Amino acid sequence: EQTVNLAEIEALGRAALDQNAHEYYASGANDEVTLRDNREGFRRLKLRPRMLVDVSNVDTRTTLLGLPVQTPIAIAPSAFHGLAHADAELGTARGAASMGTVMTLSTFSNTPIEAVAKQASTGFWFQLYLYRQREISAEVVQRAEAAGARALVLTVDAPFLGRREPNERNRFALPPHLGVPNAGTRQELAGIETDMGSQLVNYFQGLVDKTVTWNDLAWLRGVTSLPIVLKGILTAEDAELAAQHGCHVWVSNHGGRQLDTAVSAIDALPEVVDAVAGRSEVYLDGGVTRGTDVLKALALGAQGVFLGRSALWGLAAGGEAGVTRTLHLLNEELRLAMALCGKVSVGELGRDLIRN
Amino acid sequence: EQTVNLAEIEALGRAALDQNAHEYYASGANDEVTLRDNREGFRRLKLRPRMLVDVSNVDTRTTLLGLPVQTPIAIAPSAFHGLAHADAELGTARGAASMGTVMTLSTFSNTPIEAVAKQASTGFWFQLYLYRQREISAEVVQRAEAAGARALVLTVDAPFLGRREPNERNRFALPPHLGVPNAGTRQELAGIETDMGSQLVNYFQGLVDKTVTWNDLAWLRGVTSLPIVLKGILTAEDAELAAQHGCHVWVSNHGGRQLDTAVSAIDALPEVVDAVAGRSEVYLDGGVTRGTDVLKALALGAQGVFLGRSALWGLAAGGEAGVTRTLHLLNEELRLAMALCGKVSVGELGRDLIRN
């Protein structure tokens, strides 16, 4: 039986997970105000479709940092795909590749970069947390670049992890058979005290550098020639700084998992696009579950959108096939929404599509 | 027992339908945001009634494209009235005629144009989907004109059908005893693969021309002398183009069945009316279930409003009598609302009736 929309896949995906994994994937920070607002933000925006346009050929293709992709919908980095499915990140990578799009691999994947890279036939991006021990970060960046990563996504909204309270309450922990091979050993993880709160938080707090500033981008430039995308920008001020530093901008509030009551992603997008003023590419993630969400983000100036949980629910529901189905359904929704808006290419999507 | 409002008729109508038909009539696209917003849009608008006016004679009569009607409330085109009642479009046509108003017959009716035309003593309009095979469309248009249609309503918001997910999930199909005699044969329909998704969508996708543009209006002018109404306009830009092309404008989002999160009909109306600036008539459909809805649309500049589902519920609840009751109740609500607003003719309804 074919699923009809992402909500159905989400239901299947949630049902396939145990409580530990489900809480880890589903939860947002604190009262989950931002988690909900990411989705409501899209719903609040109303579309102004245009008629009597030849829409016999709607083309969803675009480029992400020059790389041709079949769809502006790509995969956001998320940790621990092994919680969702035995194929873990390999399943996600194959799903993305089969739809001709890019996956962003998390530093905290359960599968080594090199193995994922082999499946990512369309190309992949690598997400980085800067470690206190810079040599670890340098090594992981160089491994990613060597493996063929097309961009380095530096996550800037997580000097500390947000408080996802179910994980604190029930002491989220990675099951013993899963490791974090890119940047640490299973032994390190096992050593983390889990008597209190989330194991991940404790682990993360120990490794990640909280001192990183705009000046550290120079160090990163020194160890890689890849384009740098700053993930987690929500203001015009930071967007301006990003552009000045030659970085691309990924508008995100980490799926509502970091700072609760932060502005929703789609509400933050316009000021970021205006500030960047074409100097860099702008992306968005957070709450994307419908083709019209993608269309609205593109209309407001995003070059691409990325799926966090939606991809995870797909992976949990059906491994690679689930990820493919998710991307396929969403891209078909986008294609249909474009046709019904009288637009045949992503380049034609502009702000006049959105009602003020 | 007399029904007291359209909600009661709707309940009776829904109860009279099997699941296949009910889902087809009731559903909107995707999350049904626009379906709901059509109705909420009316509720949000607050009225400013005027007092101490002689309202002993409230006249709801008006004209639609010059044709005198007893009420500004007419019937929107909808496919497959045979799902609602054995009398199918004949019942609807008789109901409209008995109230002195116009019915718009869908290309996808279960009853041939000519048979419906005979019942439509007040006059009828014909709704057109332009087919890839233009000769089919030309023929149907000429049949409609010959049968006495007063206007040609070109539906411009459906180059593809929107995704009404219940229909996809449960593979909506037309029961074997119903055909689409205006524009195809039952055999064609039977041949449509229904293993996946809605039969209608597959059928429609095969027939309807997705390349239609403003330029094609010239072709249509070539095959008919009827006034042309463009159904599905939601923006000032398209309204301007419509007026330039000598067409009338039907503000509609197809009852929330096409592009989900499209602007609600009543919210789109003012900018369309302003753009048209009197050059063409403007109509509206979407979510009309109360006399005050009609009054608000007229106050904001519509020449008439059209009932989609409301008419179908009436037909399902009681055939011709149900349609008549629906139109009658709604027109009496309009008449009362006009009286309570201090207005005795539809020409007096203006924007000052609506609170900003």
Place this chain on the structure above:
Amino acid sequence: EQTVNLAEIEALGRAALDQNAHEYYASGANDEVTLRDNREGFRRLKLRPRMLVDVSNVDTRTTLLGLPVQTPIAIAPSAFHGLAHADAELGTARGAASMGTVMTLSTFSNTPIEAVAKQASTGFWFQLYLYRQREISAEVVQRAEAAGARALVLTVDAPFLGRREPNERNRFALPPHLGVPNAGTRQELAGIETDMGSQLVNYFQGLVDKTVTWNDLAWLRGVTSLPIVLKGILTAEDAELAAQHGCHVWVSNHGGRQLDTAVSAIDALPEVVDAVAGRSEVYLDGGVTRGTDVLKALALGAQGVFLGRSALWGLAAGGEAGVTRTLHLLNEELRLAMALCGKVSVGELGRDLIRN
């Protein structure tokens, strides 16, 4: 056991009524949007209280058309108090008098004007519907004046009765033991066909004049020397006309019983007050159930507020004592709200109390 607020009295009052009476008192027109919005309108307004004022003596006294009253809270006209309590309008009049305030007696009272007048020791107003047979109206007006009425309240928002659908559905009818002695006989009423819809609507439709305009005020001036209050004004335009015609203005949507989706009373008040610009007194009714509601109406320019259903619930809950308790509780809430806003007299209440 003492009731603590009007909500408790309302619960007792509702419980004391049979379905016929309860539906008559409780219902609003159609979807009851305005009925609810009357109350929500007050809740939306936020107060800006002032501190460090000597509030040891808070005085709620004011005048209504020059008549001194102990409280700006008075009683709106409502038909058929006999449905609530055996004492009918006598109970209401005594309750109002005991609190030193004014009752407005409805044309459709179950008790004759003269009997009510005897109980109304503080003074009473008389509400008028203009009848087709003007001599009936002239007679009733002269009886009211002779009985000591202090003002004539001409209801201008009801050329026809609004559609309170429960009353239509269940054919509201006055029980046989109750009459309408001011303006008709029980026999007339019994003669009304009640096979369809509300008996009251049919009765009313037959009697009341729907042709009344601003010009008819001259006729009214001719038969009475009482001040005239126009009840049911909701716009600046009509307020201006009222003032020009030397009338006072009662902002009301008839408790949401006439035109559904009409603007809420408190939202309409400011534009009316501005238009009148001090030439006439302005009153308000609709949704008043809290002392802060009264305070907000006064702060926005009303000279007094009137209770419709709140008084009826009191009467149903406990006859005269219930009415007294209702007025007392509400006035104590007002007094406390004034103190907590730093205001000691109603004259001090101004717009700066309301946050924009």
Place this chain on the structure above:
Amino acid sequence: EQTVNLAEIEALGRAALDQNAHEYYASGANDEVTLRDNREGFRRLKLRPRMLVDVSNVDTRTTLLGLPVQTPIAIAPSAFHGLAHADAELGTARGAASMGTVMTLSTFSNTPIEAVAKQASTGFWFQLYLYRQREISAEVVQRAEAAGARALVLTVDAPFLGRREPNERNRFALPPHLGVPNAGTRQELAGIETDMGSQLVNYFQGLVDKTVTWNDLAWLRGVTSLPIVLKGILTAEDAELAAQHGCHVWVSNHGGRQLDTAVSAIDALPEVVDAVAGRSEVYLDGGVTRGTDVLKALALGAQGVFLGRSALWGLAAGGEAGVTRTLHLLNEELRLAMALCGKVSVGELGRDLIRN
């Protein structure tokens, strides 16, 4: 088992109380519109976090009237801590002290000032109701000053107590084992008629001076040299007067317990801060339950925020340890929120953090 957020502590605290105490702590005035709006006001404000700032050392320290504190979160005055826990105000004081912050002791504490003062090692403030018998107030002020109070908090929003209806309905009374040693005797209290309404209201009404005005501040200055904080200011006008009188300003609506539908605390803050224009310190209480609430208040110009119920739930849940846990959790949430906003000291928090 560790509690994860204040909601969990609140649930434990509520469960530990009998109905009399629970209703006293939990209730707000009338319909509790302001009680709820205090919390919703925070939720409505969306944050604009900044990235790539070195946040390895986030410092929540600040000063309150020059007194160094570890956190801008302090304790608001509330009556009758003995209802929550046997340690009563001693527990609260120790909790505050253990977190390096200030407690404000209510006039109506169950524990004498001097005993509380001994536990308040970081410092304490004393809250004053001005009594009709000024010598009682003078004495209590001098006792507070002698005991080491750092400020006098004059509550200006309670010339009368607001109507917390559950307390009226169920005749809230202080249990016999608890007294009000600062300003009266148990005997006085026992003497209060509790047959009707809340014992506290009756007691309070008898003692507190309702004539107090800005001029009385001179008297207060005469009996104490402590800084004076006016608690309960909600408007720019009163803030201006406070600053002119050399007083500090505590924005508060008394936790929604006084004037219902008064503006929420956080919505009132900006106009107060603007009016004061740096001449005095500004504080806020009302609805603070999350670190982001604290951060928003500080960003909008508050020098510190105070906990009313949150502290009481902590005390009820676990005595001193519960208060400490409450303050600790909230301060850690603040610290994390600051880090995630790219701010390392409270001085850096400004209005640009809040989205308009």
